[in-house]
Amino acid sequence: MSYQGKILRVNLATKEIKTEELSQDLAKMYIGGRGLGTKIFSDEVDPKVDALSSENKLIFATGALTSTIAPTGGRYMVITKSPLSGTIASSNSGGFFGHKLKSTGHDVLIFEDKAEIACYLYIDEEKVELRDATHLWGKDSHETTDILMEEVGEKTAKVACIGPSGENLSFISGIMNDKNRAAGRSGVGAVMGSKMLKAIIVSGKHKTIIDDQTAFRDAVKKKVKILKENGITGQGLPALGTKVLDNIINSIGAYPTRNFQKAQFESVDEVSGEALVEKGYLIKNVACYACPIACGRLVQLPQGKTGEGPEYEPGWAFGALCEVSDLNTISQANFMCNELGLDSISAGVTIATAMELYDKGYIKKEELDKGPELNFGNAEAILYYIRKMALKEGIGAKLALGSYRLAESYGHPEVSMTVKKMEIPAYDPRGVQGHGLGYATNNRGGCHVRCYMISPEVLGAPEKLDPQSLEGKPEWVKIFQDLTAVIDSSGLCLFTSFALGAPDYAELLNNATGFDYTVDEMMQAGERIWNLERQFNLKAGLTVDDDTLPKRLLEDPIPSGPNKGHVHRLGELLPHYYEIRGWSKNGIPSDEKLKELSL
Amino acid sequence: MKIQVKLFATLRLNLGVAGLDIELEQPVTMLRLLELASIQLESDIIPELIEDGKIMVGTILLINGHNVLHAEKLETLITEECVVSVFPPNGGG
Numbered sequence A: 001m002s003y004q005g006k007i008l009r010v011n012l013a014t015k016e017i018k019t020e021e022l023s024q025d026l027a028k029m030y031i032g033g034r035g036l037g038t039k040i041f042s043d044e045v046d047p048k049v050d051a052l053s054s055e056n057k058l059i060f061a062t063g064a065l066t067s068t069i070a071p072t073g074g075r076y077m078v079i080t081k082s083p084l085s086g087t088i089a090s091s092n093s094g095g096f097f098g099h100k101l102k103s104t105g106h107d108v109l110i111f112e113d114k115a116e117i118a119c120y121l122y123i124d125e126e127k128v129e130l131r132d133a134t135h136l137w138g139k140d141s142h143e144t145t146d147i148l149m150e151e152v153g154e155k156t157a158k159v160a161c162i163g164p165s166g167e168n169l170s171f172i173s174g175i176m177n178d179k180n181r182a183a184g185r186s187g188v189g190a191v192m193g194s195k196m197l198k199a200i201i202v203s204g205k206h207k208t209i210i211d212d213q214t215a216f217r218d219a220v221k222k223k224v225k226i227l228k229e230n231g232i233t234g235q236g237l238p239a240l241g242t243k244v245l246d247n248i249i250n251s252i253g254a255y256p257t258r259n260f261q262k263a264q265f266e267s268v269d270e271v272s273g274e275a276l277v278e279k280g281y282l283i284k285n286v287a288c289y290a291c292p293i294a295c296g297r298l299v300q301l302p303q304g305k306t307g308e309g310p311e312y313e314p315g316w317a318f319g320a321l322c323e324v325s326d327l328n329t330i331s332q333a334n335f336m337c338n339e340l341g342l343d344s345i346s347a348g349v350t351i352a353t354a355m356e357l358y359d360k361g362y363i364k365k366e367e368l369d370k371g372p373e374l375n376f377g378n379a380e381a382i383l384y385y386i387r388k389m390a391l392k393e394g395i396g397a398k399l400a401l402g403s404y405r406l407a408e409s410y411g412h413p414e415v416s417m418t419v420k421k422m423e424i425p426a427y428d429p430r431g432v433q434g435h436g437l438g439y440a441t442n443n444r445g446g447c448h449v450r451c452y453m454i455s456p457e458v459l460g461a462p463e464k465l466d467p468q469s470l471e472g473k474p475e476w477v478k479i480f481q482d483l484t485a486v487i488d489s490s491g492l493c494l495f496t497s498f499a500l501g502a503p504d505y506a507e508l509l510n511n512a513t514g515f516d517y518t519v520d521e522m523m524q525a526g527e528r529i530w531n532l533e534r535q536f537n538l539k540a541g542l543t544v545d546d547d548t549l550p551k552r553l554l555e556d557p558i559p560s561g562p563n564k565g566h567v568h569r570l571g572e573l574l575p576h577y578y579e580i581r582g583w584s585k586n587g588i589p590s591d592e593k594l595k596e597l598s599l
Numbered sequence B: 001m002k003i004q005v006k007l008f009a010t011l012r013l014n015l016g017v018a019g020l021d022i023e024l025e026q027p028v029t030m031l032r033l034l035e036l037a038s039i040q041l042e043s044d045i046i047p048e049l050i051e052d053g054k055i056m057v058g059t060i061l062l063i064n065g066h067n068v069l070h071a072e073k074l075e076t077l078i079t080e081e082c083v084v085s086v087f088p089p090n091g092g093g
């Protein structure tokens, strides 16, 4: 049984700490991580709750395979209600924190209510303590981690914390762990900040018990071999990381540029993954716990600063989307987001929104308070306004609420490239139709990692689909959404899915948990999780009208390049998607579907 | 006619070349173009892209941004001046 069997419940107001048993039935139905966390959360929290109120809860959940030797088995999930989108938020992160959290002997951590003064939680296998964190408040994520590591004095301990942006309740703040890894999206950092919880430090040596060690080890060996032999996970990702995508997505004409006004960036060669190597910035690739892929980048900039990243998404957001072609600035922007605890995708998209608002004369120069002009291409502005955003100074107070609320405050929400108020990542849906359907129907808004249709539509894995064709796309999107829910709940990294398929995950899960999922039952667990999230969102007040894309992407054709003339054809895809999901025309799961999924 | 061939990712980093121009007198297939590129580069790039006569999973071959997998694959004819982009198996996001 690869679960620790324990849930830790911490009330931040009363300081009461309780340990509860994990129900095996729930574990089997929801696997762990995202699924189990969402089940516990939606059973306990009213979907209409204000995300930053004391009634919201914050859950950290490890997966069924977290802290095992399964490849990439080090991940955890943060589940809460998002202040940004008003939807269920579940934000995933790698590094070593998830492994260490489970090694304390707990699968899930639940935080309730709010502390009166800043605090942090210390957990090892013997004790759990809420401690004063007033000395850490105001510190960035790196300083916080260093101070806590020194205070605790245990070399193998791991820290997850918020930076100043989370403390300042920025709707686009994340939770940082291992300094540079982020549960970045959905504004989960603001929820932690609202609870005055600065950090969690975990230190434990509880092994995850596997019933049949030999069978599990054999299964793991086979999967590692598949990952090593696959061109994407065995060569491409280790060599160039995610930034290999800059040139791919730009070449096919789906690389959002100038706040989605164009789909190709002239200066891509200056900012691509290849450039990161050619300019000598890349020192080496780095891996999360138990990962044979090692897609992370350790980078040193010309002025001597070292850090991790930028990954494809933030590199694009601060680069092409803002038309900035200085890789040094882009890398610094990424470092700053990690330190300040900002979601680097949302931060970049929000600055690009501000640049378009400025370009169109909606933001006036006087408002910038002598700061750099918000012109597209102005590298200096990026670094300046990231800080303002995290500290909520001047116009930074508006930026901190994300792209949608920024654009809306000027009366021009159409300038915001968001779904359900969350910023859309680095693929123009007009050039990848299935991926666009994935954005529109995503349970947490503009997000690429709940349904990475780029894999079949662009990269050709597991098979190549024509990105402009609509045929079969709703079916593919459903499978990808359900399978991703399984992977997120297992505690594995989504990148394994370039090489592994559903039967591989079922084999790993069965050998580790002792359950006997058929592939269909496992996929049904994924579907159950997807529908549970959907139910939460509907009860929170979201409707069919929220399953959409910005007007620009539905109505304005891409002006040039390989996808010239294309818009996203959501209207032709959505009804069939609802139908195969067993949902009504209004996107509401039918009673039969809910019964079939035991919801 | 001039064909601009752009090399990316590990191909580009390992060869230390970002691309090359190939002069053609008559249309050729994508496969032939890759052979011509290999000759000009003095390095056989085909094993990095093609296995058992088929485009490897993850390999991306584009003509003006359009993937040849949705045309005639390795038999796709290159008939006019264009940009050919060549990616060995890659990925991520």
Ligand code: SF4
Residues within 6 Å of the ligand: A072, A094, A095, A286, A287, A288, A289, A291, A292, A293, A294, A295, A296, A493, A494, A495
């Ligand atoms: S593939 Fe990358 S992000 Fe995923 S676990 Fe490995 S190093 Fe971490």
